[in-house]
Amino acid sequence: MASTVTLLIEPVPAGETRHDLDATFREVDASAPALRVGELSTQRGDGIFETIAVIDGHAQEARAHLERLRNSARICELPEPNLEQWQAAIARAVASLPAEGEFALKLVLSRGVEHGPAPTAWLHVAPAADFSAVRARGIRVVTLDRGYDRDTAERAPWLLLGAKTLSYAVNMAALREAKRRGADDAIFVTPDGYVMEGPTSSVILRHGDVYSTPAPSGAILHGTTQQSLFEHLEATGARTDYRDIRVPELGTADAAWLVSSVRLAAGITHIDGSPVAYDADETRALNDYLLSPRD
Amino acid sequence: MASTVTLLIEPVPAGETRHDLDATFREVDASAPALRVGELSTQRGDGIFETIAVIDGHAQEARAHLERLRNSARICELPEPNLEQWQAAIARAVASLPAEGEFALKLVLSRGVEHGPAPTAWLHVAPAADFSAVRARGIRVVTLDRGYDRDTAERAPWLLLGAKTLSYAVNMAALREAKRRGADDAIFVTPDGYVMEGPTSSVILRHGDVYSTPAPSGAILHGTTQQSLFEHLEATGARTDYRDIRVPELGTADAAWLVSSVRLAAGITHIDGSPVAYDADETRALNDYLLSPRD
Numbered sequence: 001m002a003s004t005v006t007l008l009i010e011p012v013p014a015g016e017t018r019h020d021l022d023a024t025f026r027e028v029d030a031s032a033p034a035l036r037v038g039e040l041s042t043q044r045g046d047g048i049f050e051t052i053a054v055i056d057g058h059a060q061e062a063r064a065h066l067e068r069l070r071n072s073a074r075i076c077e078l079p080e081p082n083l084e085q086w087q088a089a090i091a092r093a094v095a096s097l098p099a100e101g102e103f104a105l106k107l108v109l110s111r112g113v114e115h116g117p118a119p120t121a122w123l124h125v126a127p128a129a130d131f132s133a134v135r136a137r138g139i140r141v142v143t144l145d146r147g148y149d150r151d152t153a154e155r156a157p158w159l160l161l162g163a164k165t166l167s168y169a170v171n172m173a174a175l176r177e178a179k180r181r182g183a184d185d186a187i188f189v190t191p192d193g194y195v196m197e198g199p200t201s202s203v204i205l206r207h208g209d210v211y212s213t214p215a216p217s218g219a220i221l222h223g224t225t226q227q228s229l230f231e232h233l234e235a236t237g238a239r240t241d242y243r244d245i246r247v248p249e250l251g252t253a254d255a256a257w258l259v260s261s262v263r264l265a266a267g268i269t270h271i272d273g274s275p276v277a278y279d280a281d282e283t284r285a286l287n288d289y290l291l292s293p294r295d
Numbered sequence: 296m297a298s299t300v301t302l303l304i305e306p307v308p309a310g311e312t313r314h315d316l317d318a319t320f321r322e323v324d325a326s327a328p329a330l331r332v333g334e335l336s337t338q339r340g341d342g343i344f345e346t347i348a349v350i351d352g353h354a355q356e357a358r359a360h361l362e363r364l365r366n367s368a369r370i371c372e373l374p375e376p377n378l379e380q381w382q383a384a385i386a387r388a389v390a391s392l393p394a395e396g397e398f399a400l401k402l403v404l405s406r407g408v409e410h411g412p413a414p415t416a417w418l419h420v421a422p423a424a425d426f427s428a429v430r431a432r433g434i435r436v437v438t439l440d441r442g443y444d445r446d447t448a449e450r451a452p453w454l455l456l457g458a459k460t461l462s463y464a465v466n467m468a469a470l471r472e473a474k475r476r477g478a479d480d481a482i483f484v485t486p487d488g489y490v491m492e493g494p495t496s497s498v499i500l501r502h503g504d505v506y507s508t509p510a511p512s513g514a515i516l517h518g519t520t521q522q523s524l525f526e527h528l529e530a531t532g533a534r535t536d537y538r539d540i541r542v543p544e545l546g547t548a549d550a551a552w553l554v555s556s557v558r559l560a561a562g563i564t565h566i567d568g569s570p571v572a573y574d575a576d577e578t579r580a581l582n583d584y585l586l587s588p589r590d
Contacts, residue, residue: 006332033328035337037301037419042330043403044463045340076464077471108338111467124332145451148442149486156440158468167462168339169371172406173453176372191444 001098006030007089009121011109014080021088030124039120040111045167047110047119048072052090053262054103054125058293059090060261064224068164069107075163079119081109086123093125102128104262108166131263135287138267138278139184139258143247144174146188146196150244153218161219171199183270185258187250195245201260202226205245205253206282212241225259225290232289255279257286264290296393301325302384304416306404309375316383325419334415335406340462342405342414343367347385348557349398349420353588354385355556359519363459364402370458374414376404381418388420397423399557403461426558430582433562433573434479434553438542439469441483441491445539448513456514466494478565480553482545490540496555497521500540500548501577507536520554520585527584550574552581559585 010024018024028034040046050065066083073081086107097103105125112119153161160167178186187203188196195203195214202223204213211233216222230240250256254277256268267283268276305319313319323329335341345360361378368376381402392398400420407414448456455462473481482498483491490498490509497518499508506528511517525535545551549572551563562578563571 028332030332033330034332035328035330035334037323037325037329037403037417039330039337040467042334042337042342042405043344043401043461044467045461046464046467047337049338076468106338108332110337122332144453145447147444147447147451147454152440152442152486156442158439158472159442159465160468163464165464166338166340167464169341169458169460169462170454172335172339172341173371173455177453191447 002096003098004030004126005093005096005124006034007093007123008034009085009089009123011079011119011121012082012085014082016082018085021085022092024085025089025092030126034122035120036113038113038116040114041108041120041166043114045165045169047108047166048076048078048164049109049166050107050164051261052105052107053128054094054097054105055291055293056101057094057097057099059094059105060294061224061228062087062090063295064227065107068222068224069109072163072165073109075157075160076165078109078111089123093123097125102262104128110166128262134266135264135283136280138269138280138283140182140270141185141187141258141268142178142181142183142272143189143250144177144186145191148190148219149192150190150194150217150219157218162221164221174199185266187258189247193247195247195250196220197223198258198260201258201263204229204257204259205249206255207253210239210241212243212245214245215242223259225261225264228294229259229265229286229290251276253277255282257283297391298393299325299421300388300391300419301329302388302418303329304380304384304418306374306414306416307377307380309377311377313380316380317387319380320384320387325421329417330415331408333408333411335409336403336415336461338409340460340464342403342461343371343373343459344404344461345402345459346556347400347402348423349389349392349400350586350588351396352389352392352394354389354400355589356519356523357382357385358590359522360402363517363519364404367458367460368404370452370455371460373404373406384418388418392420397557399423405461423557429479429561430559430578431575433564433575433578435477435565436480436482436553436563437473437476437478437567438484438545439472439481440486443485443514444487445485445489445512445514452513457516459516469494480561482553484542488542490542490545491515492518493553493555496553496558499524499552499554500544501550502548505534505536507538507540509540510537518554520556520559523589524554524560524581524585546571548572550577552578
């Protein structure tokens with residue numbers, strides 16, 4: 001069994017049925033060069049991606065991730081991905097992995113090589129970092145201004161808000177700023193004081209038995225893990241709500257989490273240096289659900 | 296003589312003197328794979344770049360570009376580049392090019408491979424597109440909201456405004472939006488109505504004999520071509536000014552240009568579909584200067 005798999009994918013147009021999808025994948029060694037310097041993904045961050053957890057041999061919420069990949073492609077005017085092809089690539093990679101353990105599987109669709117005729121695509125899966133301590137102990141979070149007012153996405157679609165692009169330098173800088181402030185992660189907020197999302201996660205708050213998350217306007221990525229958790233919570237009788245959340249509510253919630261595909265639910269213990277209500281038992285229950293096979 | 300050169304560069308720390316710099320370069324075939332899929336430049340747009348014109352065997356304003364590369368590295372918390380090494384790489388690439396013609400030489404400094412020990416770096420030079428018609432006929436430009444108020448850069452340094460990062464998906468989307476509106480290029484403006492810069496260029500206006508450009512706050516990249524032109528104009532007795540420029544001034548200037556390293560000075564003929572004053576003779580004179588060897 002391999003614990004790392006890299007597949008270069010020759011994109012098949014959406015709507016085209018191919019019976020030899022396996023022939024469109026080429027397995028390569030992740031430690032060997034696979035991309036040209038002319039790649040627009042590398043020159044311009046010009047492409048999109050998804051990160052899927054593979055847990056004990058199951059790709060979690062693969063369909064929801066692929067639907068979001070398609071939505072990102074639409075916003076970025078990339079050719080529509082053939083979801084059946086991506087699904088087949090995921091299946092092939094997962095089949096090579098051990099039956100137990102947690103893995104991070106990344107899908108990348110790039111605009112291709114500069115002046116080239118077609119997009120390039122690949123899949124890479126590797127063992128996930130061990131997040132068990134983070135899931136048990138929680139995280140310290142700082143709020144960071146994202147610079148955009150809440151109505152920016154509607155007004156300026158060329159800012160690509162709502163697409164999961166490869167242009168993540170700001171997201172990485174926000175994580176460095178959080179570390180510099182002695183925290184583990186960040187929550188982006190608008191200049192007018194509304195909660196948006198983490199650089200690589202969604203925000204969920206609980207007040208009593210109501211779970212809320214910022215309304216996914218065009219400016220916020222609609223989180224696959226958040227959606228999955230809300231479905232689960234609704235099935236157990238809890239109430240869920242998409243709404244505008246003002247920054248001070250982060251400090252007054254009965255519990256708060258950053259949720260993402262691979263780290264799963266991380267309970268927030270501190271906001272901007274001040275302790276907030278943290279529920280270790282509930283976080284464990286949420287992660288028990290998130291670690292179970294989900295489609 | 297080669298018309299395309301690609302050098303992979305093994306970064307030498309700043310301040311370290313190496314007498315065998317040539318041994319830190321490895322020439323590769325641009326059409327062959329050279330980068331791993333784990334590259335953070337490609338996964339996260341996490342790196343910085345510069346584009347330098349090579350004209351008739353001379354790398355234009357190489358030192359100014361290298362200083363800006365160093366500034367971008369500082370903003371992005373990348374290891375400080377060794378400018379002597381980059382200068383040697385440029386010299387080696389230029390020595391392989393024909394003595395005549397225009398080339399675009401790109402420097403890339405990436406944070407490296409994920410979990411890897413060191414940044415990766417490369418240089419790629421290829422023939423420039425033929426911009427002679429654009430320089431003669433001018434360009435149609437639209438204004439596009441960049442979403443950030445003028446004071447954003449000071450307030451939120453993690454947004455990396457002022458660094459030339461590889462996360463350029465928005466810049467590319469702005470160019471597509473311009474094309475969709477029947478234009479050739481765009482000018483980013485603030486939500487409160489101030490002129491910023493083009494997605495890949497600086498803005499210069501002329502009113503009478505005064506040339507002005509938006510004050511390079513942290514939110515605007517300080518353009519090497521704009522600085523070079525201002526030095527030239529001052530030497531000829533013209534006045535230059537860095538100041539706040541409101542959007543309506545784009546329509547009332549006596550002439551306006553987008554200037555950049557490879558396309559050079561492109562006169563603006565239309566703003567948002569309306570014709571504006573355009574000076575073909577002056578644009579030719581500016582480009583005669585920009586095409587001459589400059590350091």
